[in-house]
Amino acid sequence: GAVVSQHPSWVICKSGTSVKIECRSLDFQATTMFWYRQFPKQSLMLMATSNEGSKATYEQGVEKDKFLINHASLTLSTLTVTSAHPEDSSFYICSAKGASLPGELFFGEGSRLTVL
Amino acid sequence: AQSVSQHNHHVILSEAASLELGCNYSYGGTVNLFWYVQYPGQHLQLLLKYFSGDPLVKGIKGFEAEFIKSKFSFNLRKPSVQWSDTAEYFCAVKYSSASKIIFGSGTRLSIRP
Numbered sequence: 043g044a045v046v047s048q049h050p051s052w053v054i055c056k057s058g059t060s061v062k063i064e065c066r067s068l069d070f071q072a073t074t075m076f077w078y079r080q081f082p083k084q085s086l087m088l089m090a091t092s093n094e095g096s097k098a099t100y101e102q103g104v105e106k107d108k109f110l111i112n113h114a115s116l117t118l119s120t121l122t123v124t125s126a127h128p129e130d131s132s133f134y135i136c137s138a139k140g141a142s143l144p145g146e147l148f149f150g151e152g153s154r155l156t157v158l
Numbered sequence: 159a160q161s162v163s164q165h166n167h168h169v170i171l172s173e174a175a176s177l178e179l180g181c182n183y184s185y186g187g188t189v190n191l192f193w194y195v196q197y198p199g200q201h202l203q204l205l206l207k208y209f210s211g212d213p214l215v216k217g218i219k220g221f222e223a224e225f226i227k228s229k230f231s232f233n234l235r236k237p238s239v240q241w242s243d244t245a246e247y248f249c250a251v252k253y254s255s256a257s258k259i260i261f262g263s264g265t266r267l268s269i270r271p
Binding site: 074076078084085086088091135137146147149150151152 | 258261
């Protein structure tokens with residue numbers, strides 16, 4: 043099946059710093075990528091949808107200036123958590139879908155962010 | 159509003175027991191339905207999906223799900239569970255009018271060996 047990889051899988055940072063998480067589709071072109079946040083023992087909360095070459099569409103309540111999403115190519119999307127605070131600590135998951143596999147999502151391994 | 163609900167938050171079964179996890183979605187037109195599984199420490203994987211056709215869908219690892227349109231349901235079943243089925247299971251729905259997939263709150267399945 044199609045493979046989506048996230049990096050880093052685990053990151054610890056100090057409060058006030060920015061952290062970038064990468065999401066890559068390794069063997070297909072991802073026309074759309076989704077970024078989710080998962081709190082412990084809870085479901086995935088969609089943060090934003092990004093299409094290659096255009097601005098991301100953010101879900102209600104998600105600060106677009108805090109969670110910067112860039113989808114510069116068909117195989118790479120990045121999520122930057124700016125001026126991170128402890129409440130931003132969470133598990134961030136990306137998923138991608140390609141034109142050749144309509145309707146199906148492929149998930150990355152997730153990135154656990156801990157802000158001290 | 160478009161939504162999906164999973165009624166069982168935590169299910170505990172013994173090995174060889176039969177499993178059924180409930181999933182209901184709100185009315186919103188044509189839907190695609192999915193079940194994903196997240197094993198401990200691993201990423202989400204697709205178990206099975208329904209787009210159209212036979213409402214009884216068979217997936218990997220012996221799982222199946224039945225789409226009952228009149229009940230807006232897509233319950234997941236397995237006739238005999240194994241200890242290795244211990245995981246978190248997520249039902250998800252994509253409405254034809256939207257590009258995003260909405261996830262249920264998940265059901266944690268614990269299997270006693």
